[in-house]
Amino acid sequence: MEANPRSTGRLPAAFLTPGSSSFIDFLASHSPDLLPGGRKLPEGIVEAPHGTTIVAATFPGGVVLAGDRRATMGNMIAQRDIEKVFPADEYSAVGIAGTAGLAVEMVKLFQLELEHFEKVEGVTLSLEGKANRLSTMIRGNLGMAMQGLAVVPLFAGWDEGKEKGRIFSYDVTGGRSEEHGYAATGSGSIFARGSMKKLYRADLTEPQATTLVVQALYDAADDDSATGGPDMARRIFPIVTVITDEGYRRLTEDESSALARAVTERRLEEPDGPRAALL
Numbered sequence: 693m694e695a696n697p698r699s700t701g702r703l704p705a706a707f708l709t710p711g712s713s714s715f716i717d718f719l720a721s722h723s724p725d726l727l728p729g730g731r732k733l734p735e736g737i738v739e740a741p742h743g744t745t746i747v748a749a750t751f752p753g754g755v756v757l758a759g760d761r762r763a764t765m766g767n768m769i770a771q772r773d774i775e776k777v778f779p780a781d782e783y784s785a786v787g788i789a790g791t792a793g794l795a796v797e798m799v800k801l802f803q804l805e806l807e808h809f810e811k812v813e814g815v816t817l818s819l820e821g822k823a824n825r826l827s828t829m830i831r832g833n834l835g836m837a838m839q840g841l842a843v844v845p846l847f848a849g850w851d852e853g854k855e856k857g858r859i860f861s862y863d864v865t866g867g868r869s870e871e872h873g874y875a876a877t878g879s880g881s882i883f884a885r886g887s888m889k890k891l892y893r894a895d896l897t898e899p900q901a902t903t904l905v906v907q908a909l910y911d912a913a914d915d916d917s918a919t920g921g922p923d924m925a926r927r928i929f930p931i932v933t934v935i936t937d938e939g940y941r942r943l944t945e946d947e948s949s950a951l952a953r954a955v956t957e958r959r960l961e962e963p964d965g966p967r968a969a970l971l
Contacts, residue, residue, distance in 0.1 A: 741770035743795060745880035745919040746787035746846045747908045748859045749892060750873060751901040754936035755857025757848040758905040759787045760913060761928050762920025772920065777931045779940045781806045784822055784849025785933050789878035791841040798843055802826055819851040823860040823868055831866030846877045850935045857935060880912030880919035887911035902932050906951045922952035
């Protein structure tokens with residue numbers, strides 16, 4: 693929706709009329725073509741770069757969300773250093789798997805949705821409320837998902853009411869499930885989940901939880917060609933984020949590289965069992 697440059701300079705009436713605190717509802721009412729799911733696509737399957745594996749794990753005091761850096765298009769590596777984990781707001785984050793460009797656009801719209809709600813209502817949404825808003829956005833993309841442009845994120849954050857980290861996973865229809873302990877999504881998720889199943893404990897410390905998710909991504913990359921492992925030569929390492937009662941924090945490149953090197957060296961020493969890495 694654009695203002696007329698020859699007008700008096702006032703905003704259109706739609707911007708000044710009280711309504712829903714949802715920016716997505718506002719956009720759907722006045723400019724639905726600007727929503728990712730509102731665009732018309734040519735018939736048939738559309739080939740586009742896809743992001744792959746995202747993992748998350750809770751620990752007493754917070755939750756860790758991490759992702760590899762590879763995007764693929766068919767059997768080709770489309771990008772080696774894509775970013776797949778983003779802050780949703782101060783106390784939550786979202787990791788994307790699926791059609792990369794569409795997923796990034798959806799994340800930006802989700803960030804705007806949460807910011808708009810807070811400005812209109814004067815309070816922040818609860819963590820479950822945020823998870824529900826993301827579910828609605830994914831459901832709105834169902835038409836594109838049926839044409840091969842699916843987005844399946846993993847959402848994690850600190851629940852200020854329950855005082856703990858929580859994880860939510862989704863399917864392409866927007867169905868939402870709360871995961872307990874750990875979760876994974878994307879093409880390498882089956883391998884990452886198997887790795888975390890063996891290594892996860894409810895009493896992990898924050899350093900152990902970050903090691904766990906990097907180990908899971910390493911194991912996923914070992915069996916899934918669409919998941920990128922640590923690239924020491926190019927200095928491309930997983931993105932690892934931690935969310936606690938102090939808010940969202942992304943590990944620095946030095947911290948991520950140290951984790952990746954520790955996991956890699958441990959695997960070279962003990963190729964048949966990484967359990968000692970968490971002890």
